[in-house]
Amino acid sequence: xxxxxxxxxxxxxxxxxxPDGVPSAGAGPVEASGPGESPEGVVVLPASPxxxxxxxxxxxxxxxxxxxxxxxxxxxPTYLPRVLDILxxxxxxxxxxxxxxxxxxxxxxxREVTRRGHNVASHSWSHxxxxxxxxxxEAHREIRRGFAALDQALAESPPEQRARLEPMFRFPxxxxxxxxxxxxxxxxxxxxxxxxxxxxxxxxxxxxxxRRTVSVMExxxxxxxxxxxxxxxxxxxxxxxxxxxxxxxxxxxxxxAGPEGRARAVEGADPLxxx
Numbered sequence: 001x002x003x004x005x006x007x008x009x010x011x012x013x014x015x016x017x018x019p020d021g022v023p024s025a026g027a028g029p030v031e032a033s034g035p036g037e038s039p040e041g042v043v044v045l046p047a048s049p050x051x052x053x054x055x056x057x058x059x060x061x062x063x064x065x066x067x068x069x070x071x072x073x074x075x076x077p078t079y080l081p082r083v084l085d086i087l088x089x090x091x092x093x094x095x096x097x098x099x100x101x102x103x104x105x106x107x108x109x110x111r112e113v114t115r116r117g118h119n120v121a122s123h124s125w126s127h128x129x130x131x132x133x134x135x136x137x138e139a140h141r142e143i144r145r146g147f148a149a150l151d152q153a154l155a156e157s158p159p160e161q162r163a164r165l166e167p168m169f170r171f172p173x174x175x176x177x178x179x180x181x182x183x184x185x186x187x188x189x190x191x192x193x194x195x196x197x198x199x200x201x202x203x204x205x206x207x208x209x210x211r212r213t214v215s216v217m218e219x220x221x222x223x224x225x226x227x228x229x230x231x232x233x234x235x236x237x238x239x240x241x242x243x244x245x246x247x248x249x250x251x252x253x254x255x256x257a258g259p260e261g262r263a264r265a266v267e268g269a270d271p272l273x274x275x
Contacts, residue, residue, distance in 0.1 A: 019139035041093065041251070043068065044258035045192075050185045053193025053224050056174060060195060060224045060255070067222045067245060068255045069094040070194065072123055072170065074229040075102055075109035083229050084116055086238050090246075093117050093148050093254040096229070097170045097192075100125035100149035107153030112152065114161040120255060121168035121192070122146040132180065139180055143169065144272055151273040165273060167257050167265030187272055188265030190257055195223020198241075200234035209237040214244055222250055 012023075043062055051057040062068060069087075074080050075098055087094060096113050098120055103110050113120055124131065125145035132143065146169075154162045168190045171180075181191050196216035198209050217225065227234055257265070266275040 004218055027259070041253045043253045043255050044261070045190055045255055047051035047188070047190075047257075047261060047264060051181055051191040051193070054195055054220075056176070056193040057191070060192075062222060062224075062253060062255075063251070065222045065249055066251045066253045067217060068224045068253050069130065069194070069227065070097060070224055070255075071095075071227050071229045072097045073102075073127065074098055075113070076230045077106055077107050077109060079229050079232065079235050080109055080113070082111040083116075084113065086235075086242070087118070088116065090242055090252075092242065092252045093119075095119040095121055095166065095168070095192075095255055097121050098146075098150060098216065099123050099170075100146035103146075103149040103153050109111050110150060110153035111157055111161065114157060114164040117164075119129050119164045119166045119254060120150055120154075121166040121170065122150060124172050125149065127172045129175050130178035131172060132175055136179065136183075140183065143180075143184070146207065146227045163259075163262060166190075167262055167272075168255075184242065187270055188257075188268050189272060190261070192224065192255070194226045195220045197226040198228075198234060198237075200228050200231040200237075204233060206240075208239035209234055210241050213237075213241055214248070217245060217250065218248070 045061070049058055052060040054060070060068065060269070069092065071083060071094060074096060092171055096118055098110060100122065110120060112149050118134055124147065128134070128142065131142060133138055150165050154165055167188050170192050174193055176191065184191055196213070198213045200209050204212070213225070217223070227238070229235070265271060266273065
């Protein structure tokens with residue numbers, strides 16, 4: 001059955017139309033600058049400028065035609081295990097931007113993600129899409145609480161798994177403010193937006209998610225891709241999506257701040273999580 005599914009994905013990749021005329025998520029593909037891809041498929045993002053994803057900021061410095069998978073809004077006990085299995089079969093490592101309230105409820109899932117070699121980062125405590133309009137004190141508490149939940153979930157994990165808590169933050173709804181972004185940067189936290197998304201949150205079917213995501217990645221030449229582990233149609237589309245992108249010549253990389261970036265975040269003044 002699996003060879004048939006792979007063959008179907010490859011045929012679909014050849015059948016999908018050219019992305020000509022599809023709006024790009026930002027500037028066209030560029031050569032990666034700064035840190036390169038390691039043999040393990042890991043890309044270290046520099047501390048400066050510290051805000052990545054050309055939907056809003058500079059293009060993420062990934063190698064040409066490479067994609068960094070990021071999953072938002074979990075950990076979800078229904079769908080996360082399926083996502084992890086799909087990634088394991090293909091040897092792909094991702095970064096999960098978890099919501100603190102869900103991480104507090106299911107710290108075992110946070111630990112399982114890091115045990116399997118994926119990174120975790122913060123998507124706030126309660127996912128307020130209007131965080132930029134909160135008072136600074138309230139917004140800071142919200143962000144701190146999100147990181148604290150991840151920190152606590154990994155408190156008893158081995159050091160190599162604790163080190164997978166990345167000093168990265170994604171604003172809910174990508175609805176950020178320059179002031180909050182600066183506040184995060186002062187604490188060594190990278191703000192990660194994206195080069196494109198799957199639009200899985202719009203209620204699209206699996207086929208539409210597949211076609212739209214491939215078009216977006218072709219138009220942008222790869223980059224950071226946002227998916228949502230809480231969307232069942234995305235889970236349905238995910239195996240064929242990954243196989244189709246691979247058939248089209250994309251590779252998958254994992255983004256990280258690296259040991260130096262983590263050290264800046266945990267050893268600086270007013271850290272948001274512990275070493």
